[in-house]
Amino acid sequence: MPKLSEEKKAVLGSMTREALYEAAVGILQEEGWQGLTIERLAGAAGVAKGTVYNYFRDKKEIVYFVAERSLEEVKEKVLATDISAGDPVRLLDELLETLLRHVFEKRRTLSAMVRMIVEDAEMRTMPCDFKNHTAREIREKMVELFRRGAAEGVFPPMDPVLMDAVLHSTLHGVIHEFIAHEEQVRDVDEVIAAVKNLILYGFCGKEPKNP
Amino acid sequence: MPKLSEEKKAVLGSMTREALYEAAVGILQEEGWQGLTIERLAGAAGVAKGTVYNYFRDKKEIVYFVAERSLEEVKEKVLATDISAGDPVRLLDELLETLLRHVFEKRRTLSAMVRMIVEDAEMRTMPCDFKNHTAREIREKMVELFRRGAAEGVFPPMDPVLMDAVLHSTLHGVIHEFIAHEEQVRDVDEVIAAVKNLILYGFCGKEPKNP
Amino acid sequence: MPKLSEEKKAVLGSMTREALYEAAVGILQEEGWQGLTIERLAGAAGVAKGTVYNYFRDKKEIVYFVAERSLEEVKEKVLATDISAGDPVRLLDELLETLLRHVFEKRRTLSAMVRMIVEDAEMRTMPCDFKNHTAREIREKMVELFRRGAAEGVFPPMDPVLMDAVLHSTLHGVIHEFIAHEEQVRDVDEVIAAVKNLILYGFCGKEPKNP
Amino acid sequence: MPKLSEEKKAVLGSMTREALYEAAVGILQEEGWQGLTIERLAGAAGVAKGTVYNYFRDKKEIVYFVAERSLEEVKEKVLATDISAGDPVRLLDELLETLLRHVFEKRRTLSAMVRMIVEDAEMRTMPCDFKNHTAREIREKMVELFRRGAAEGVFPPMDPVLMDAVLHSTLHGVIHEFIAHEEQVRDVDEVIAAVKNLILYGFCGKEPKNP
DNA sequence: GATGAATGAGGTTTCATTCAT
DNA sequence: GATGAATGAAACCTCATTCAT
Numbered sequence: 084m085p086k087l088s089e090e091k092k093a094v095l096g097s098m099t100r101e102a103l104y105e106a107a108v109g110i111l112q113e114e115g116w117q118g119l120t121i122e123r124l125a126g127a128a129g130v131a132k133g134t135v136y137n138y139f140r141d142k143k144e145i146v147y148f149v150a151e152r153s154l155e156e157v158k159e160k161v162l163a164t165d166i167s168a169g170d171p172v173r174l175l176d177e178l179l180e181t182l183l184r185h186v187f188e189k190r191r192t193l194s195a196m197v198r199m200i201v202e203d204a205e206m207r208t209m210p211c212d213f214k215n216h217t218a219r220e221i222r223e224k225m226v227e228l229f230r231r232g233a234a235e236g237v238f239p240p241m242d243p244v245l246m247d248a249v250l251h252s253t254l255h256g257v258i259h260e261f262i263a264h265e266e267q268v269r270d271v272d273e274v275i276a277a278v279k280n281l282i283l284y285g286f287c288g289k290e291p292k293n294p
Numbered sequence: 295m296p297k298l299s300e301e302k303k304a305v306l307g308s309m310t311r312e313a314l315y316e317a318a319v320g321i322l323q324e325e326g327w328q329g330l331t332i333e334r335l336a337g338a339a340g341v342a343k344g345t346v347y348n349y350f351r352d353k354k355e356i357v358y359f360v361a362e363r364s365l366e367e368v369k370e371k372v373l374a375t376d377i378s379a380g381d382p383v384r385l386l387d388e389l390l391e392t393l394l395r396h397v398f399e400k401r402r403t404l405s406a407m408v409r410m411i412v413e414d415a416e417m418r419t420m421p422c423d424f425k426n427h428t429a430r431e432i433r434e435k436m437v438e439l440f441r442r443g444a445a446e447g448v449f450p451p452m453d454p455v456l457m458d459a460v461l462h463s464t465l466h467g468v469i470h471e472f473i474a475h476e477e478q479v480r481d482v483d484e485v486i487a488a489v490k491n492l493i494l495y496g497f498c499g500k501e502p503k504n505p
Numbered sequence: 506m507p508k509l510s511e512e513k514k515a516v517l518g519s520m521t522r523e524a525l526y527e528a529a530v531g532i533l534q535e536e537g538w539q540g541l542t543i544e545r546l547a548g549a550a551g552v553a554k555g556t557v558y559n560y561f562r563d564k565k566e567i568v569y570f571v572a573e574r575s576l577e578e579v580k581e582k583v584l585a586t587d588i589s590a591g592d593p594v595r596l597l598d599e600l601l602e603t604l605l606r607h608v609f610e611k612r613r614t615l616s617a618m619v620r621m622i623v624e625d626a627e628m629r630t631m632p633c634d635f636k637n638h639t640a641r642e643i644r645e646k647m648v649e650l651f652r653r654g655a656a657e658g659v660f661p662p663m664d665p666v667l668m669d670a671v672l673h674s675t676l677h678g679v680i681h682e683f684i685a686h687e688e689q690v691r692d693v694d695e696v697i698a699a700v701k702n703l704i705l706y707g708f709c710g711k712e713p714k715n716p
Numbered sequence: 717m718p719k720l721s722e723e724k725k726a727v728l729g730s731m732t733r734e735a736l737y738e739a740a741v742g743i744l745q746e747e748g749w750q751g752l753t754i755e756r757l758a759g760a761a762g763v764a765k766g767t768v769y770n771y772f773r774d775k776k777e778i779v780y781f782v783a784e785r786s787l788e789e790v791k792e793k794v795l796a797t798d799i800s801a802g803d804p805v806r807l808l809d810e811l812l813e814t815l816l817r818h819v820f821e822k823r824r825t826l827s828a829m830v831r832m833i834v835e836d837a838e839m840r841t842m843p844c845d846f847k848n849h850t851a852r853e854i855r856e857k858m859v860e861l862f863r864r865g866a867a868e869g870v871f872p873p874m875d876p877v878l879m880d881a882v883l884h885s886t887l888h889g890v891i892h893e894f895i896a897h898e899e900q901v902r903d904v905d906e907v908i909a910a911v912k913n914l915i916l917y918g919f920c921g922k923e924p925k926n927p
Numbered sequence: 928g929a930t931g932a933a934t935g936a937g938g939t940t941t942c943a944t945t946c947a948t
Numbered sequence: 949g950a951t952g953a954a955t956g957a958a959a960c961c962t963c964a965t966t967c968a969t
Contacts, residue, residue: 099949115416121943131951133945142943172498194412197470201405204474205326229497238497241488249464249492252471256463259408263415264459277452281460285496286440286449287383310932332960342934347961521953537838543939553955558940594920616834619892623827626896627748651919660919663910671886671914674893678885681830685837686881699874703882707918708862708871709805732928754964764930766966775964 100138102128107149108192115262116195119146143199147215150196154217157185161221171232172283178225179282183275186254187268190261197255222247253282311349313339318360319403326473327406330357354410358426361407365428368396372432382443383494389436390493394486397465398479401472408466433458464493522560524550529571530614537684538617541568565621569637572618576639579607583643593654594705600647601704605697608676609690612683619677644669675704733771735761740782741825748895749828752779776832780848783829787850790818794854804865805916811858812915816908819887820901823894830888855880886915 106127110119121142125132139145160181166174186193229246232238238246257278261268268274317338321329332353336343350356371392377385397404440457443449449457468489472479479485528549532540543564547554561567582603588596608615651668654660660668679700683690690696702710739760743752754775758765772778793814799807819826862879865871871879890911894901901907 117416134950201470205328245488248471249489252467253464255470256467259412260459260463277456278460283496283498285494287494345933556954623892627750667910670893671911674889675886677892678889681834681888682881682885699878700882705918705920707916709916710918767929
């Protein structure tokens with residue numbers, strides 16, 4: 084019964100991968116990038132050090148995988164949103180709500196991902212094999228929304244890709260702000276609402292926006 | 295003329311410090327944090343490894359020093375701005391112009407600083423002796439501006455500290471965006487104008503803003 | 506036969522540890538503490554530098570391990586002695602014979618251990634995890650002997666712990682005397698006999714003790 | 717007036733030497749050998765680092781000088797003792813009293829000296845230019861005493877040099893015992909009395925010796 | 928003599944990765 | 949596939965000593 088055996092192997096294999104994922108997330112959330120050594124990862128996942136390399140080419144790939152996975156949940160939500168109809172402003176508001184909440188929850192994992200990407204960028208070794216498909220899909224959806232909003236005159240007549248980049252930047256920066264002032268963030272909802280407001284209506288927008 | 299001699303010494307001493315600063319900036323701009331090892335720094339500055347430690351207690355202090363220095367120039371400009379009078383929107387616009395341009399120029403140095411701070415935050419060893427006075431002064435000026443603008447009803451009635459935090463986040467995120475898409479940034483002015491627009495009037499603001 | 510394989514592994518593992526032990530002893534005997542650098546140790550043991558840290562947390566642990574091991578043999582002998590019966594003086598004589606001979610043989614290794622301990626004491630960081638159980642067991646045996654001897658009126662009515670401390674001091678000092686005048690020690694037996702005599706009967710004791 | 721100038725220089729020079737001595741003693745007593753860096757020494761003495769090398773060839777010489785000086789006071793006392801007459805036992809008792817008290821007081825300084833000597837011995841680079849005259853004079857006096865005592869039949873008929881070596885060893889070991897159990901030494905007098913007793917009458921001597 | 932900036936060899940430790948079993 | 953001992957390149961930091969002024 085080779086088939087069963089293969090299935091078994093596949094299941095077992097993916098189980099190990101899963102265990103590594105869980106362990107990596109746990110370590111990242113607790114101690115950030117610094118704490119994520121292969122030894123600890125293997126230990127936390129209950130496998131040997133060498134085994135890690137059966138599932139990931141190197142440490143980078145682990146972080147990338149974790150990052151991808153961490154974004155998956157939020158991707159589902161974003162992609163499930165029907166963008167083609169309804170008020171673009173309301174849609175953007177909803178998406179921001181989702182994204183910001185997610186960014187807050189996964190701040191440390193995302194921080195590790197960011198660090199990795201920055202490192203690659205600085206070394207000019209941006210890996211061609213890491214396209215970060217998940218993030219890309221999310222961002223494309225946002226671009227689409229911006230494009231429609233601009234066409235309808237609701238959003239400013241601006242390159243939607245650029246708009247997305249700026250939005251992305253803010254989310255990106257918010258990650259670190261969340262980490263740096265972690266203990267001061269008492270009421271996340273309030274903070275998120277404020278951030279949303281500033282993104283949507285700008286620093287000079289007059290809308291009160293606290294219904 | 296011992297005085298002259300002492301002056302000379304002082305000059306020489308500060309020259310080494312200066313050389314180290316220049317070398318550090320150079321390395322950071324070229325290769326980012328990764329490339330900044332004590333050995334290379336010393337080599338680039340034309341001194342011995344041990345000499346570095348005559349000027350800085352450890353590696354952190356170097357990055358902090360460079361960061362502080364890098365912000366000094368922009369700080370001058372920001373502090374020179376008279377905030378108590380004039381249209382808050384115009385003032386914010388000008389300040390953003392200054393800040394964004396600076397952030398673009400010093401992106402890699404600032405990235406290293408950010409990384410250091412994030413690392414500290416993740417280790418929960420936020421150093422008490424590094425207050426980043428320069429950044430603080432800039433941010434306090436912004437807070438002041440937000441406070442006045444809010445009081446005059448030009449800015450939204452929001453906690454000015456929070457506003458500053460969000461603005462900071464965006465600038466922060468823009469650093470990495472600049473690094474990541476470095477080669478795609480053809481027209482900096484255009485990008486900066488767009489970013490400014492989005493910050494000032496938000497993603498849903500109607501102001502066309504392209505005179 | 507996985508068991509054999511595991512045994513093999515265990516043997517191999519302990520072989521490396523053993524090699525490190527042997528190498529450390531060799532270096533200490535040849536050059537003392539000064540010569541014991543991680544690099545040389547690794548080289549002498551035929552392993553890479555990093556391997557050392559797979560077996561010992563840090564340099565201290567190596568010396569402690571070596572010290573403990575060096576005392577083990579003598580500990581066996583001492584603990585094998587039945588202290589509860591027989592002439593305390595004869596027993597002390599025998600134990601001193603054993604200890605002094607051992608101290609002479611391992612003088613350099615013990616000197617390194619002493620240095621480590623002194624350093625710790627001076628730094629006031631006496632490590633709680635290094636109890637030097639072996640030495641402790643030996644010393645407790647001596648204390649016991651002193652206690653019985655004192656009770657029987659053979660030894661002076663003195664705090665046995667204090668007696669042990671003084672004995673220990675002398676042995677301790679003898680280590681260095683052995684090292685310092687190494688080349689002058691022609692007849693070890695003679696020297697040991699003299700030391701024993703002075704310890705047993707004091708500088709003013711009248712017993713001739715040279716059969 | 718070149719003469720006055722020279723005298724002045726000499727005085728000033730010896731003052732610096734003195735300051736260095738005081739500083740070295742202070743540091744050694746406080747922190748032991750570990751704390752004695754040239755930089756701290758110079759700082760504590762109120763001179764520049766380079767100046768130290770105008771007075772001492774290298775670090776070793778400093779410790780040797782300090783050691784010599786530390787023994788001077790006790791040497792005076794010992795040499796002032798008239799050994800040619802009187803009960804050798806009483807004389808030895810008195811000398812031991814002096815030596816032990818001194819060893820307790822200067823334990824850390826002497827420990828540094830010991831370490832230095834051991835290091836030299838281990839490296840087999842026993843410096844020919846450091847004879848430790850002071851210690852030698854003390855030891856020669858002891859040897860003399862032992863010789864007379866042996867001749868008179870009060871001390872055992874043993875090589876007086878060997879006797880001195882053993883006595884030295886004990887004193888030597890006591891240094892470290894004093895450091896290691898520093899905080900437990902409540903009543904120095906008591907401890908010293910006990911040590912003296914054991915040295916004089918041995919571990920098997922019957923004399924009670926607590927008048 | 929005094930100064931103190933510069934030196935650079937030397938030391939310890941970490942950790943991603945490999946590979947024989 | 950799993951294991952984990954071995955690897956060794958790097959990194960940081962210390963400090964006795966030199967030497968031009």
